[in-house]
Amino acid sequence: MYLKSIMSSPIIEKQVLSQNSGSAMNFFGIGDTSKFKLPIPPLPEQQKIASFLTAVDTKIQQLTQKQALLTDYKKGVMQQLFSQQLRFQDENGQEFPAWEETQLSQLMSIPKKMQPAEIDSNKLLTVKLHLKGVLKNNNTESLTLGATNYFVRKKGQFIFGKQNLFNGAFSIIPDEFDGFLSSGDIPVLDINPGKMNPSFFLFYLSRESYYKKLESIASGSGSKRIHESTFLGILIDLPSLPEQTKIASFLTAIDDKIALVTKQLHHAQQFKKGLLQQLFV
DNA sequence: TCGTTGGACACTTGCTCTAA
DNA sequence: TTAGAGCAAGTGTCCAACGA
Numbered sequence: 486m487y488l489k490s491i492m493s494s495p496i497i498e499k500q501v502l503s504q505n506s507g508s509a510m511n512f513f514g515i516g517d518t519s520k521f522k523l524p525i526p527p528l529p530e531q532q533k534i535a536s537f538l539t540a541v542d543t544k545i546q547q548l549t550q551k552q553a554l555l556t557d558y559k560k561g562v563m564q565q566l567f568s569q570q571l572r573f574q575d576e577n578g579q580e581f582p583a584w585e586e587t588q589l590s591q592l593m594s595i596p597k598k599m600q601p602a603e604i605d606s607n608k609l610l611t612v613k614l615h616l617k618g619v620l621k622n623n624n625t626e627s628l629t630l631g632a633t634n635y636f637v638r639k640k641g642q643f644i645f646g647k648q649n650l651f652n653g654a655f656s657i658i659p660d661e662f663d664g665f666l667s668s669g670d671i672p673v674l675d676i677n678p679g680k681m682n683p684s685f686f687l688f689y690l691s692r693e694s695y696y697k698k699l700e701s702i703a704s705g706s707g708s709k710r711i712h713e714s715t716f717l718g719i720l721i722d723l724p725s726l727p728e729q730t731k732i733a734s735f736l737t738a739i740d741d742k743i744a745l746v747t748k749q750l751h752h753a754q755q756f757k758k759g760l761l762q763q764l765f766v
Numbered sequence: 767t768c769g770t771t772g773g774a775c776a777c778t779t780g781c782t783c784t785a786a
Numbered sequence: 787t788t789a790g791a792g793c794a795a796g797t798g799t800c801c802a803a804c805g806a
Contacts, residue, residue: 612798
């Protein structure tokens, strides 16, 4: 069946759509499709397909909204938590001790530099900007291995890009990257877990308004860098370890929820894509 | 010798312009 | 209107020179 036999110009089509919602017209999107020849299912089947796709679209819309709401919620809660407007209480309903201004050098240290016996190009790390974390570097073909010194990094270490720390290039090395390598421009620091919860520290630092300010401590006239020793001189407001743990658990739970909704949204989008392909092939 | 530094480089991403 | 080309800016290191 030629589309022009059931559709006219877009303007008329719109009128027909609004007047005859039960006609064959509401099955198609807007556009000049009169030159195409397509198989047209019977009207009841068109209605079933259209209503099913509308339901999928509604679900995608709901998940998108939910994702945005959760992201905004996390941002607001973080602002309140780290400005201490919002405080947790201990198991007995008592206030936690007051936060103390502490220098990072009391909580973290520069580890001994260990060079690998050989440089494995499949074990090089890269730290992405804007809180995208640490990843395996897959772009190593152009590297002249041996020209740059690499050092062995361990899981749980804080890793950052010296030149991009203030652009959100930092993370905690996950288990799967234990023993991987990075250059001196991507250094690591050991966190003393008896004094600071690594997840808490990552959340503390991951406020854009906070890490952007760190540009002021970068040195160098060409490429501005923040050295390990300079970074360790930073003062942070530190709660007690149990409160750090509570804050970290709470924010991690929100992150998990956001990740779940993002996954559901991706699945819904993929489902719709696959469905459209199968329906209209 | 080793750490720091300035600048170079390769690649990616995003924007603008142009031609079909 | 849209696809593709060209360009600029951003990104993530790399590398050689320099100084302690």
